[in-house]
Amino acid sequence: MPEPRVVRHPLVDIRLTTLRDERTDRATFRAAVRELTAMVVYEAMRDAPTTPTEITTPVATTTGAVLANPPVLVPVLRAGLGMAEAAHAQVPGAVMGFVGVARDEETLRPTPYMASLPADLAGIPVLVLDPMLATGGSMAHTIDLLAERGADDVTAVCLVAAPEGVARLGEAHPSVEVVAAVVDERLDERGYIVPGLGDAGDRQFGAMP
Ligand SMILES: O=P(O)(O)OC[C@H]1O[C@H](OP(=O)(O)OP(=O)(O)O)[C@H](O)[C@@H]1O
Ligand SMILES: O=c1cc[nH]c(=O)[nH]1
Ligand SMILES: [Mg+2]
Secondary structure: OOOOEEOOOHHHHHHHHHHHOOOOOHHHHHHHHHHHHHHHHHHHOOOOOEEEEEEEOOOOEEEEEEEOOOOEEEEEEOOOHHHHHHHHHHOOOOEEOEEEEEEOOOOOOEEEEEEEOOOOOOOOOEEEEOOEEOOOHHHHHHHHHHHHOOOOOEEEEEEEEOHHHHHHHHHHOOOOEEEEEEEOOEEOOOOOEEOOOOOHHHHHHOOOO
């Protein structure tokens, strides 16, 4: 597995600071998730091949570009839902699939509850959207579902990743690339990323009763 690709930029750093700050309210947190997602998806698509296309401007004809192989976007519910619109805005032609998985906070194992994905993903780039890569269990489960459908070009697009999750993905799915806004220090004893930002789902949508 390649080293995770981290987006180094002051505009990334200031939004990460907003996300990390416990005083940030829900609406501001969601806005920072959207803004940061645009930047991380931009980086994740850096090497996407394009096909030349002839167009005419008001002044002259010229050669433009279209994506040769648009990706499928797969937000992981709930927290990844906050990334979906911003990622779609970057890649408007993308098809979107959905995976629902909640981590059992006792065992830290992923509990799947839904999947709505294209049946055949062979040869199609897939960007999985989840703000948090902690133990890596939720992402590994999602990529298992994609692999069952033939996916062979998967990128995990995260905002905050832990070294433990990156390592686990490297073992379970060595060909998967991780693109993140930051790789933090470690997990704590409850499986939370340190320093992290807390529970990304709760901070966007509220704690589940
Ligand atoms: O790498 P892991 O140890 O599996 O943890 C990461 C997962 O935890 C969070 O979701 P959560 O389970 O809290 O569900 P939610 O999005 O509904 O809040 C996060 O969005 C990831 O999906
Ligand atoms: O720090 C963490 C770990 C898992 N899920 C989150 O939302 N945050
Ligand atoms: Mg959560």
